[in-house]
Structure formats: structure tokens, C-alpha cells
Amino acid sequence: MSLLAYLIPWDFSPLFVVLWVLVAVLYTRALLLDKEAASVKGLYWRAGCFYVGWLSVYIVWHTYFDYLSQYMFWVHRLQHLVLHHLAPLLMVLGAVELADKLVPARSSIWLASPAFIKRPCELMYKFLQNAFIAPLLFVGLIYLWLWPGIHFSAMLNQNLYYLMNITMLLDGFLFWWLVLGAGWRGEERGFKMRIIMLAVVLVPQQLLGAYITLSSSIIYDVYDVCGRAWPISPSADQIYGGIVTWIPASMMSVLGFLLVLKRRFNYQQGLNV
Amino acid sequence: MTNFKKVFVFSLFFMLSACAETEPTRLTNIEGLLPELSFELIDENNNEVTGKDYLGQTLIVFFGFTNCAEVCPSAMYKLAGVLKKLGTEAEQVNVLFISVDPKRDTPKKLQRYTDVFGPAFIGLTAKNELVKQMSKRYRVTFGYGDADDEGNYEVSHSGAMFIFDKLGRARLLATQSSSMEDILLDLRWLLNSKV
Numbered sequence: 001m002s003l004l005a006y007l008i009p010w011d012f013s014p015l016f017v018v019l020w021v022l023v024a025v026l027y028t029r030a031l032l033l034d035k036e037a038a039s040v041k042g043l044y045w046r047a048g049c050f051y052v053g054w055l056s057v058y059i060v061w062h063t064y065f066d067y068l069s070q071y072m073f074w075v076h077r078l079q080h081l082v083l084h085h086l087a088p089l090l091m092v093l094g095a096v097e098l099a100d101k102l103v104p105a106r107s108s109i110w111l112a113s114p115a116f117i118k119r120p121c122e123l124m125y126k127f128l129q130n131a132f133i134a135p136l137l138f139v140g141l142i143y144l145w146l147w148p149g150i151h152f153s154a155m156l157n158q159n160l161y162y163l164m165n166i167t168m169l170l171d172g173f174l175f176w177w178l179v180l181g182a183g184w185r186g187e188e189r190g191f192k193m194r195i196i197m198l199a200v201v202l203v204p205q206q207l208l209g210a211y212i213t214l215s216s217s218i219i220y221d222v223y224d225v226c227g228r229a230w231p232i233s234p235s236a237d238q239i240y241g242g243i244v245t246w247i248p249a250s251m252m253s254v255l256g257f258l259l260v261l262k263r264r265f266n267y268q269q270g271l272n273v
Numbered sequence: 274m275t276n277f278k279k280v281f282v283f284s285l286f287f288m289l290s291a292c293a294e295t296e297p298t299r300l301t302n303i304e305g306l307l308p309e310l311s312f313e314l315i316d317e318n319n320n321e322v323t324g325k326d327y328l329g330q331t332l333i334v335f336f337g338f339t340n341c342a343e344v345c346p347s348a349m350y351k352l353a354g355v356l357k358k359l360g361t362e363a364e365q366v367n368v369l370f371i372s373v374d375p376k377r378d379t380p381k382k383l384q385r386y387t388d389v390f391g392p393a394f395i396g397l398t399a400k401n402e403l404v405k406q407m408s409k410r411y412r413v414t415f416g417y418g419d420a421d422d423e424g425n426y427e428v429s430h431s432g433a434m435f436i437f438d439k440l441g442r443a444r445l446l447a448t449q450s451s452s453m454e455d456i457l458l459d460l461r462w463l464l465n466s467k468v
Binding site: 067071152221227231 | 336
């Protein structure tokens, strides 16, 4: 296969392309136009994080990788590692200092919108960003989409497949925004809760990953039903997929810990000065 | 807080219940999960055929290849056994064996292969791209291993049997592990149910 063949989307989605390019345009605009952005500490590093995250979502969603994700369990797990963990974490990290400037005239349009639109959105956002709900939702979604019956339907039905990927990506943003985003109830109180949230999501993911890896029977037979992208034994596919769910996913929590600790360190240094 | 949890539990329950099976079938009920039967392929007599040509019959669609040593013959023998047990009702059923190895499976070769299992079995093939399009529609894929010195190669493919009703709607899915009894029972149920 030529390089071009790898870049051609398996299922071309103009809506995804438009939305995803818009995300990059808004971020780049905030970077270039805002004079204060130049003063943000470690700007190039942050911008790099954002663009790597942005590109990785595009690759797993809209190239040959998407085909492989549909027909190989371990590639599917890798796709969700990017959509739910790695890419949102990197993008949030890159955008956290620029959040207020990202959406043009955000406040004026938002404040002018009628209450029947604004209020439900605010309530929903508050609900999803609740410190108890967010980790539950983060782990719950992983378990939900890996529930054998639901996973079977999601891999067989195209609409469900996209619903699965969209919910994973959105939830990734919500969770990592809560953990790494600007002031959760202020720096002082937020610190403990951020650490607890990361710890809460760590163990269930490890248990699930270990269960899949060490299971002696084939849990996800949908890949036998649909066929695999290349000849590989079903148990090997499941073991690799289990390991991706188990180890790199929990390492993302460890990375989260380090980022929160570093932020705490910087905050306390700021207080001492 | 309790209200939040209630809403969450309720929505989770709602999502799970949406995935529950609607019919008391032993095979996997795939009603509404896959699109209706539609394809443009070549039959054993080298004629161009479409999905519409087979409407009116209950169809079992299988993606395989004639050089297959294990999965395809065992599935075909199982289906042949089911059709035998169905008796006269079997006249309303066709098995479409769609080749995922068009390079080696010529229409003639397919005919010799399907004749072994009975007149209800029909072999279909096409250029690789067209088979790929057809299989993509039903969310199945296939891939080729490296060829050995004699040019033989392994083909990974779906082991599933998709069962479509007379109107061409995907209804049931049997896998390699489905028993002959379960396929027979559900096929009989489908043949006798109003479509």
C-alpha cells in the first residue's frame, strides 16, 4: 500500500473534517492574534502538545487506522486510548492557559442567548463536571462500551460505532479538563480532588485490562464475526487489546498525577515568593 | 448528589435496555443493526446479479473462499444439514457463498464447490474491490497472508452467517459456534413469522 492509501479515510466524514479543522483554526487564532498568548509560560511546548493531540485524533478517526480499529480488537483499544486518554489530555494541556480566548466573543454570544437554552446547558455541564460523576462516567463509559453485548452491537452498527467514539472523545475532554483545567473550586481545594479522581479511575481500568488479558475464553467474538484485518489468532488479539487497556491506560493516570503535582509545586512556589 | 446519581443510573439502564433483544431467538438478533441486502456481484454462470434478484427467498449469506480448509467447509456442511432437516421448507432458503478470494475463485470453481452442498447453495464473486464494498456494507472484512513457495496464502475472513428475511432485511446472525439445532429452530421461526 502506498502512503496515500493509508491516509485515505475508511469512512469519509465531511462533518468531522469541518469540525476538527475548526478546532485547530480557533486554537491557532487564539495563539496568533492574542498578544497576551505570547507571554504564556512554555507556549511552544503547550502548542506542540495541542497539535500532536489534534493530529492523533485525526489519524485514529479519519485514516486507514479507523479501518484497522473496526477489524482488530487491539487496534480498537489503541484508538480508544488516543480518543479517551492521550489526545484530550494533550489538547487540554495545550489549551488550558488559552481557554478564555479560544472561542471568539464567547461571553457576549453566550450571555445573550435565552435562558431556556443557557440553563439546561449549564446544568448539564455542571452535572458532567461534578467531581463524583466525572470519574464514574470516565470509567463507566469504558465498561459500557466494552460490555460484550453492547460492544458487539457497536462494532456491527455504524451509527453506534460513531456514537461510541464521539462519547469517548467528549468524555475524554470533560474528564481531563476537570483534572487539568483551570481552577476546580480554586487551586487550594481542587488539588486533593484532582488526585482522588485520578486514583479512582486507575484501579477499575487495571482490573478490566487484567481481566481481558488473562481471560482464557474469547470475550469479544464480534471480531470473529466481522473478520480480522489480517490473519492473527483471536486469543493473541484479545491479549494485546487487554494489555493496551491495562498498562498504557493506567500510565496515563500516572502522567496525570505528575502533571497535577507539578502544577501544585508551581502554585506553592508562587505563594512562597 | 443523590439526584445526580439517580439520573445517571436511570440513563445507564435506559441505554442498556435499548440493546436488549426484541425477539426470543437463540441466534443473535441483528434486526436494525445492519442495512438491507444490496449488492452487485457475478454468479456461478458468470451472470451479473444484484441483491434484488434473490428477494422472496430467505437468505443465508456467508463470506468465504473455496481453498478454505476448516471454517468454510464446516459452516457449509452445517447449513446443508440444517436445510436437510428443514424438509420442504428448505425450498424457500438459499445460501449465498460470497468469495473473498476472487483471484483464485472463478465462477466455475465456485460452482463445483457449492454443488457439493446442494442446489440451494449459490456461489458469488466479483472483482476484489466490489467484494470489498459489499463486505464493508455488512461490516465484515478479509485480509490475505503472505504466499508460500507454491503460491498458497492464508485468508482471514468472517466466520459469520448472516440471515436475511424475504424482504432482504438482516435479521439473524449465526457464528461458527452456533449449533445446528439453534440455526434450525430460528430459521424455522423466521420462515413462519410474518415479515
